[in-house]
Every structure is written in C-alpha cells, then in structure tokens.
Amino acid sequence: MQNLIDNFFAYTITxxxxxxxYALVALGYTLVYxxxxxxxxxxxxxxxxxxxxALWVVMLLGGRPGAGVGQVIFWVAMMFVAAMAMSGxxxxxxxxxxxxxxxxxxxxxxxxxISAIGASFVLAEIMGLRSRITGWVGLDDNLRDYVRNSRNxxxxxTIIAPQPIFTVGGYHVTNVDVFVIxxxxxxxxxxxQFVKRSRLGRGIRAVAMDPESAALMGVNRDRxxxxxxLVGGVMAGAAAVFYMLKIGITxxxxxxxxxxxxFTAAVLGGIGNLRGALLGGFILGLAENxxxxxxxxxxxxxxxxxxxxxxxxxxxxxxxxxxxxKARA
Amino acid sequence: MxxxxxTPAARKPTSxxxxxRVTNLPKAVKILLWVLFAIFLFLLPLLNIPxxxxxxxxxxxxxxxxxxxxxxxxxxxxxxxxxxxxDLGYVGFYAIGAYTIGVLTSEHAHMSWVVVVxxxxxxxxxxxxxxxxxxxxxxxxxxxxxxxxxGEIVRLTLVNSQWLGGAQGISDIPKPPGFxxxxxxxxxxxxxxxxxxxxxxxxxxxxxxxDFVPYYWLALGVISLVLLxxxxxxxxxxxxxxxxxxxxEDAAELMGVPTFRFKLxxxxxxxxxxxxxxxxxxTKAGFISPDSFQLLLSILxxxxxVVGGAGNRWGVIxxxxxxxxxxERFREFAxxxxxxxGLALMLLAIFRPQGLLPPRRTVRxxxxxxxxxxxxxxxxxx
Numbered sequence: 001m002q003n004l005i006d007n008f009f010a011y012t013i014t015x016x017x018x019x020x021x022y023a024l025v026a027l028g029y030t031l032v033y034x035x036x037x038x039x040x041x042x043x044x045x046x047x048x049x050x051x052x053x054a055l056w057v058v059m060l061l062g063g064r065p066g067a068g069v070g071q072v073i074f075w076v077a078m079m080f081v082a083a084m085a086m087s088g089x090x091x092x093x094x095x096x097x098x099x100x101x102x103x104x105x106x107x108x109x110x111x112x113x114i115s116a117i118g119a120s121f122v123l124a125e126i127m128g129l130r131s132r133i134t135g136w137v138g139l140d141d142n143l144r145d146y147v148r149n150s151r152n153x154x155x156x157x158t159i160i161a162p163q164p165i166f167t168v169g170g171y172h173v174t175n176v177d178v179f180v181i182x183x184x185x186x187x188x189x190x191x192x193q194f195v196k197r198s199r200l201g202r203g204i205r206a207v208a209m210d211p212e213s214a215a216l217m218g219v220n221r222d223r224x225x226x227x228x229x230l231v232g233g234v235m236a237g238a239a240a241v242f243y244m245l246k247i248g249i250t251x252x253x254x255x256x257x258x259x260x261x262x263f264t265a266a267v268l269g270g271i272g273n274l275r276g277a278l279l280g281g282f283i284l285g286l287a288e289n290x291x292x293x294x295x296x297x298x299x300x301x302x303x304x305x306x307x308x309x310x311x312x313x314x315x316x317x318x319x320x321x322x323x324x325x326k327a328r329a
Numbered sequence: 330m331x332x333x334x335x336t337p338a339a340r341k342p343t344s345x346x347x348x349x350r351v352t353n354l355p356k357a358v359k360i361l362l363w364v365l366f367a368i369f370l371f372l373l374p375l376l377n378i379p380x381x382x383x384x385x386x387x388x389x390x391x392x393x394x395x396x397x398x399x400x401x402x403x404x405x406x407x408x409x410x411x412x413x414x415x416d417l418g419y420v421g422f423y424a425i426g427a428y429t430i431g432v433l434t435s436e437h438a439h440m441s442w443v444v445v446v447x448x449x450x451x452x453x454x455x456x457x458x459x460x461x462x463x464x465x466x467x468x469x470x471x472x473x474x475x476x477x478x479x480g481e482i483v484r485l486t487l488v489n490s491q492w493l494g495g496a497q498g499i500s501d502i503p504k505p506p507g508f509x510x511x512x513x514x515x516x517x518x519x520x521x522x523x524x525x526x527x528x529x530x531x532x533x534x535x536x537x538x539x540d541f542v543p544y545y546w547l548a549l550g551v552i553s554l555v556l557l558x559x560x561x562x563x564x565x566x567x568x569x570x571x572x573x574x575x576x577x578e579d580a581a582e583l584m585g586v587p588t589f590r591f592k593l594x595x596x597x598x599x600x601x602x603x604x605x606x607x608x609x610x611x612t613k614a615g616f617i618s619p620d621s622f623q624l625l626l627s628i629l630x631x632x633x634x635v636v637g638g639a640g641n642r643w644g645v646i647x648x649x650x651x652x653x654x655x656x657e658r659f660r661e662f663a664x665x666x667x668x669x670x671g672l673a674l675m676l677l678a679i680f681r682p683q684g685l686l687p688p689r690r691t692v693r694x695x696x697x698x699x700x701x702x703x704x705x706x707x708x709x710x711x
Contacts, residue, residue, distance in 0.1 A: 039473065098675055107682035110415065114635045115678035117628055121671025129664060260477065260624075267474050298489045305478030309464065312475060316467045 004293035009169040011289040013177050017246055019285020020184030024239035025262035026269070026277035027191065028091070028232030034208040034272035035228045038109055041116035042098065044259020045123035046091045046233050050240025051250035052127065053086030054079040055156045056146055058244075063159045075159050079244070084237035091233025094119055095226060128252035156248045180242045187238050188278050191231065195274060200227050208272065257301075264308050270318030279319055284308075370549060374542045375515035375531060376523075389531070389541035391657045393613055395650055396548035397606045402633040402649035403555050403642060404602025409631065410640035410688070411563065412595035413575030414465070415473040418480030419630050421460075422453045422600040424487065424622035426607025429453070431499035431617050437492075442505040446608050453604020454597045461596035465589060480627050487619040498618025502611055504536040507543065536612075544613040551609065555602060559642055562598070571595055629653075636677055638684025647685050 004011065025047050032040040057078050067075075098119040102112050126133065131147040134140045140147060160179070164172030195201035203224040206214035215221050243258075244250065265284040269276025284304055291303030311319065351359075374389040401423060408416045429449035433440045464475045488496050510533045516523045531542035562568055573581035574588045582588050611617050629652055637648020656666045677685075683695070 098678075101679045102682065105679070105682060107678065110409075110635055110639065111678045111682045113415075114632060115675050117632060118671045118674025118676075118678065121667050122675065125665075125668035125671060129668065132664065256624075260481070263474060264478070267471060296489075299485070302482050302485045302489075305482050308478055309475055312467050312471055313463050316471065 001294055004290060007171070007293065009171040011293050012286065013168070013171060013173055013181075015286035015289035016282060017177050017180045017242075017285070018289070019265075019282035020181050021239045021243050021246070021258070021281075022262045022265040022284055023278045023281025024184055024187065024235050024242070025258065026266035026281050027188070027235040027274060029263050029266040030269075030271055030274060030277045031204070031228050031232045031235075033266070035204060035225055036099070036103075038099075038112045039116070039263070040094075040229075040232070041113055041259075042094050042120040042123060043091070043232065043236065044255030044262075045120050045127075046087045046094065046255075047236040047240055047243075047258060047262075048124065048127065048250065048252070048255030049090045050083040050087035050237040051244050051254060052154070053237070054083040054241050054244045055154055055250060057082035058156055058159060059145060063157050065158050065161055067159065072159055076241070076245070079241045080238065083240045083244075084234045087237030087240060088230050088233040090123065091229040091236070092226060094123075095229040099225075100222070124252050124255070130252075150252065153249050153251050156244050156250075158248060160245060176245055180246055184238070184242060185278075187235070188274070191235065192274055194231070200224070204228055204231075261301075261304060264304060267318055268308055268311055270320040273318065273320050276318055276320035283319070367553075371546065372513070374545055375513055387541055389545050390613075391654070393541050393545040393548055394657065395653045396545055396552060397610050398630070398633055398649040398653035399646050400548065400552055400555060400606040400609070401603060401630050402637065402645040403552070403559055404599045404606065405630050405634050406639060406642060406645040407559070407562075407571075407595050407602070408599035409634050410645065411568065411571040411575070412592055413571075414592060414595065415631075416476045416596075416599070417473045417627055417631060418476035418478065418483075419599070419603055420622050420624065420627040421476075421480040421483035422457060422603030423607035423610070423626070423630075424483050424619075425456050426450070426453045426604030427611035427617050427621070428487065428493060428499070428607075429604070430608045430611040431502055432493065435502045436494060436499045439503075442503065442612065446605070449608040450601045450605050453607070454601040456604075457597045457600025458593060460600075461593045465592045465596060477624070477627070480622075480624055484619050484622050484624070487622070494618070496619060498616060498620075500616040502615045502617070504615070505547070505612055507534040507536045509533070509535050513542075541613065544609075548609055551605065555605075556642065563642070567591065567594065632674060636674070636684060638687040640688035641684070641686050644684050644686030644688065651685070 025043070028043045028046065029040060032038065032043070058075055061075055061078060063075050094116075098115045099112060102115055128151055131140060131150040134143050134147050160176055162174035162176045165175050165178060166173055195204055203214070203219045204227065206217065206219050207221055207224045211221060214224075261284065262281070265280035266277050267280070268284055269278070269280025284307070287307050288300045288304040291307075292298075292300040295303065354362075374392050401419070404422075405416065405419050408414050408419070426449045429452050430442075430445055432438070433445045433448060434442060460476070460479050464472060467475060487493050487498075493499070512532050514525050515531070516525060531540050534543050534546065536543050536547075570581070570586045570588075570591045573584065573586050574591055578588050610621075614621070633649040633652040634645045635648070636651055637646065638644030652670075656670060659666065659669075687695075
C-alpha cells in the first residue's frame with residue numbers, strides 16, 4: 001500500500017497510457033458487438049497486424065533514435081497510415097471471409113464465435129510463420145530483416161526518446177505518455193462525432209438499434225457492417241501505433257492477452273457503448289496498475305478480471321450501459 | 330415419425346436413413362454390435378492399425394489424450410449444449426481437478442489416489458457452484474467473458490502461489506494402484522500383414538511409466554460411466570428443464586422451471602466432469618504446471634463441443650476426437666498444425682454450422698424451418 005502512495009502518479013500515468021490502448025482496441029469490440037451482437041474474437045489479431053505494420057514502416061524508412069523533430073513527425077505519421085491501413089484491411093477481410101458467409105446462412109451465434117476463433121488462429125499463425133511463407137515465394141532474402149525469427153519478439157527502434165516534459169508528484173511525465181493519452185482521446189472524440197453526426201454513423205446506430213427497421217428505411221446493412229469493421233480496424237491500428245511507441249515490442253501472439261483485456265474494458269464500460277469503451281479502458285488500465293502496486297505486479301491480470309466480475313455483478317450492463325444498441329433486459 | 334408430419338413438398342420417397350435402420354435392428358444384434366465396438370475400442374491402442382496409428386508419439390498416450398478430450402467435451406456439452414451457457418473458462422475446472430490430485434497425493438499430502446479422485450471431483454464441483462452462483466445471473470454474452478476471466482484467474486493463481494508449486498508446478502504425482510490380471514498382446518504390421526506380437530504386451534491395469542495403454546483403458550472406463558450418467562440425466566426431468574431454459578428462459582420460468590437452479594446444476598455437473606478429466610490428466614502425466622492449463626485449452630475444448638455439434642453427446646465425442654487426434658496424427662506438419670486447424674474451424678463454421686453431428690432436435694427444427702420457407706415462397710409466387 002505504501003508503494004502505491006509513494007508512486008501514485010507513476011502508476012496513474014502508466015495506467016492511463018495502457019488504458020488508452022485498451023480503450024482504442026475496445027472500440028472495435030464495442031462497435032461490432034453493437035451492430036452484430038457478436039464477440040469479434042479475432043479483433044486481437046487485427047490489432048497485432050497493426051503493430052507489425054507500424055514496425056515495418058519504421059524499419060522501411062530507416063527509423064533510428066535521435067533524429068530531428070520533422071523526421072520523427074514524418075515517421076509517426078507514416079506509422080499511423082500503415083497501421084490503420086493494415087488493421088482496417090484485415091478487419092474488413094475478416095468480415096468478408098469469416099462472418100459474412102455465416103450471416104448469409106443464418107448460422108447460430110455460437111458458430112460465429114468458432115469461425116472467429118479459427119480466423120484468429122489463421123491470422124496469428126500466418127504472422128508466426130511469415131519466414132516460411134516468404135521462403136516459398138522466394139522473397140526471404142529480400143525481406144530477411146522483416147521476417148526473421150518470426151516466432152520471437154520483434155522490437156522497434158525507439159524513434160521518440162522518452163523525455164520528461166513536466167513532473168507530477170515526483171513522476172516525470174514523458175512526451176510519449178502525453179502523446180499517447182492526448183492522441184487516444186483526440187481520436188476517440190473524432191470517432192464519437194463521426195458516429196453521432198455523419199451519415200454512415202447514423203447508419204451504424206440505426207442498424208445497432210433495429211436491423212430490420214433500418215433495412216426497411218433503406219440502410220444497406222452489409223455496407224454498414226463493413227464500415228463498422230473498417231472503423232474498428234482503424235481504431236485498432238491507431239492503438240497499435242501508440243502501443244509500439246510506448247512498449248516497442250510485438251510478437252505474432254501479442255494480440256491475445258491485449259485483446260482479452262480490451263474486451264474486458266469494453267464490457268466494463270458497457271459493451272456497445274463508445275464512451276463506455278473509453279471509460280472502461282482507462283479504468284481497467286488504472287485499476288490493474290493500482291492493484292499491482294498493492295498486491296504485486298504478478299497479480300495484475302487477476303486484479304483486472306476480479307474487477308470485471310465484481311462490476312458485472314453489481315451493474316450487469318457495464319458502467320455506462322449499452323447505448324449503441326437497443327436496451328435489452 | 331418425421332414422415333408423418335411432413336408436408337407433400339418436403340416428403341421424399343427415401344429409404345429409411347441410417348439411424349432408422351440401426352434402431353430397427355433386433356435388440357440382441359444391437360447389444361452384440363455395442364459389445365464388438367467396445368472390444369474394438371479396448372484393443373485399439375494395441376492393434377497398431379496402419380495410417381491411424383500415430384508415428385512420432387506413443388499411440389497409447391495419444392489415445393489417452395483423445396480420451397481426456399472426450400471426457401472434457403462431454404462435461405462441457407452439459408454446460409454449452411444442454412443448458413446453453415457459453416463457458417470460455419472450462420480449463421479452470423480442469424486445472425482444479427489436476428491440482429487437487431497434485432496437492433493431495435504429492436505436494437502436501439500422500440493420500441491414496443482412490444480417495445483423492447472423488448475429492449477432486451467434489452472440489453471442482455464446489456468451485457463451479459462458487460463461480461456460477463453469482464455469475465449465472467448475468468446475461469449470456471457476459472457469462473463468456475466472466476468465465477474467460479475465471480480461467481485466467483485460476484491459471485495466474487497457480488503461477489503465483491508457491492504453496493501450489495508456483496511456475497514449476499508439481500511433480501512426482503504417484504501412479505494409481507493397479508493389479509495385474511492378464512496381458513494383452515499387440516499386433517505387428519511391419520511385415521505387411523498383421524502378426525500377433527507376444528513380446529510387446531500391455532498388462533491389464535498395471536499403471537507404469539512407459540506403457541500408457543492402461544491409462545487409456547482407465548479413461549475409457551470413466552467415459553462409459555460418464556456417458557451412462559449423461560444419458561440418464563438428459564432424459565430425465567433435469568434434461569428437459571435444461572432444454573426449456575436454453576430455448577426460452579422467460580417462458581421456462583413462467584412454466585415453473587426454476588431456471589437459475591437448473592443452470593447452476595448444469596454448471597456444477599460440467600465442472601465436476603472437468604475436474605475429473607483434469608484428475609486423469611494429472612495421473613497420467615505425473616507432472617503438472619500452470620503451462621498445462623493455458624486459456625487456449627478452454628478454446629480448444631469449446632471448439633470440440635461446437636465442432637461436433639453442441640447438444641449431441643455423440644457429436645461432441647466426434648468433435649473431441651477431431652480436435653485432439655488430428656493435430657497428433659499430423660505431427661509431421663507440426664509448424665502448420667495450428668494454421669490448418671484454424672482453417673478447418675472456419676470451413677466447418679461455414680459449411681456445417683450445426684456441427685458435424687447436430688442434435689436431433691436441431692435437425693427437426695431446421696426441417697420445420699425449411700418447410701416454412703417453402704410454404705412462404707409458394708405464397709409469394711402466387
């Protein structure tokens with residue numbers, strides 16, 4: 001407990017940065033759940049592909065520590081472009097291959113979960129076997145730096161050196177922390193406005209509320225679902241960039257635990273609710289950091305799950321309720 | 330009975346299906362077939378049938394693994410298939426069963442295996458009730474994530490508790506007491522034709538460290554008991570209550586079914602069978618560590634149930650065999666096993682959404698839906 005009091009701000013800032021990543025990934029779960037009422041189990045792989053896209057683009061552009069400001073801004077911008085494009089593409093592909101055929105056949109919801117699990121395995125394994133796959137097409141020499149040790153951690157050069165900007169209660173808040181937290185909130189504000197004001201956003205809300213009536217009103221459901229997956233994927237891509245800037249290491253199975261956490265965050269805030277995902281992400285990030293300060297960092301994940309169970313017991317629809325879709329009992 | 334209710338549009342002049350033909354056999358023939366099948370299963374690890382037998386790893390051990398999966402699938406089927414509760418943390422109960430064995434026979438006490446197995450079942454069941462009592466009130470989708478969390482909590486607790494062996498786990502789990510009744514010879518195919526090999530034998534119920542066949546026999550015995558139990562429960566009032574709860578909880582409640590209590594019962598029974606399979610696993614492995622109880626295992630278990638056809642006990646057995654046997658058989662493609670497995674799951678979801686062997690009820694419901702669709706189409710075209 002003393003540890004928590006002494007380093008309160010350190011835990012708070014760390015919790016907020018990781019919470020920002022959870023929140024952005026949680027948006028993908030929440031959006032898809034809101035529209036389709038299914039747990040997009042493979043969303044974690046969408047995030048994982050984003051981290052690799054961010055990593056590869058930095059390698060491609062020769063990213064290194066200690067470059068000038070203009071250079072760094074360019075690299076980070078390219079990371080966003082690459083990661084968002086990659087994650088968005090994977091998410092849309094996933095919808096096309098794993099979900100749409102099932103929807104056309106009116107499969108029971110549980111089977112969609114199985115299809116998603118299958119897709120998740122396939123995506124993770126393709127990444128984990130990337131050296132073998134490039135070997136088949138004879139590109140392994142050209143791409144050696146990108147594919148080698150495909151089962152191990154892949155690290156990124158620290159293109160933004162963490163420098164303290166200001167100090168809160170003895171903790172030096174770095175530029176990376178500020179960038180991640182502010183950037184994530186900014187992206188979420190944009191998304192919130194997109195869903196609230198744009199035509200496509202209205203479509204998403206309409207389908208979430210009542211798919212049949214929406215179809216009768218001329219909303220193209222398949223298109224809306226595709227856009228939902230795309231938006232969720234792009235958000236996961238942004239999360240991937242923040243994750244790589246803060247943590248800097250990824251692996252073919254890096255998505256799994258983070259995906260579980262992000263889903264937890266989505267449920268915590270009220271699945272189907274965009275602001276709930278933001279709140280849930282930050283609360284989860286803070287809670288697991290505070291919890292690990294009190295009971296030891298090896299219990300971090302236990303704290304997160306116990307918190308989830310407690311919240312669901314007392315507020316079964318999450319903190320903010322389910323607002324994207326219709327309110328269900 | 331399906332032919333009497335079908336409309337002219339759906340009726341086809343077909344010969345009786347496989348199921349009808351089997352049920353129409355005289356009872357004596359049926360019993361004989363069952364006995365033959367049981368003997369075949371009993372001898373399977375020693376027949377060394379080419380192509381089926383795994384090359385790289387000991388076939389008896391593989392069959393034992395398959396048998397534990399079958400047991401787990403039967404248990405999870407009660408939760409997912411009968412009661413319709415999505416459980417993503419089933420590995421938690423499996424781990425509790427295994428660790429009960431580990432703690433009570435090796436780590437902290439040296440009790441007899443025969444005594445500990447029932448204790449493991451009871452502890453798993455109690456943990457199922459403890460988890461179920463508060464969480465079964467939350468909605469179905471959330472239950473999935475709560476149980477997922479439970480599975481992880483169990484695993485992380487195992488990793489972090491030195492009392493439970495920590496990350497190193499528990500080793501030297503003693504073998505169950507056995508007896509030596511008779512030896513069963515194996516079959517050798519190396520000359521191209523089956524030859525009885527009297528040198529390589531397995532002793533009926535001598536639990537050694539090199540020969541895993543007796544463990545497989547033990548598991549086979551347990552499976553038949555669980556199957557019997559499953560059949561009895563499913564056809565009783567309890568089974569019908571589960572079915573009603575699964576199809577429409579509110580309606581069931583209105584009809585006077587105490588749905589919560591029956592859901593809890595399903596959860597507890599499922600947990601007990603999970604604990605039992607974990608106990609068997611620990612017995613055969615002799616060593617357990619938290620790594621044996623990854624979250625992925627829960628997902629594989631669930632995949633076994635859904636692949637086979639949730640709600641049909643024979644279906645989930647097939648599903649368990651598919652999920653556990655094929656990765657072992659095709660070990661030579663070790664690197665691509667998971668990839669192929671993932672692809673297979675996706676294809677299966679698209680082409681057999683009800684599972685390989687869907688429950689009869691679902692088949693009937695589907696047929697009724699199709700008839701409805703035909704009728705509606707007819708009206709629309711008029």
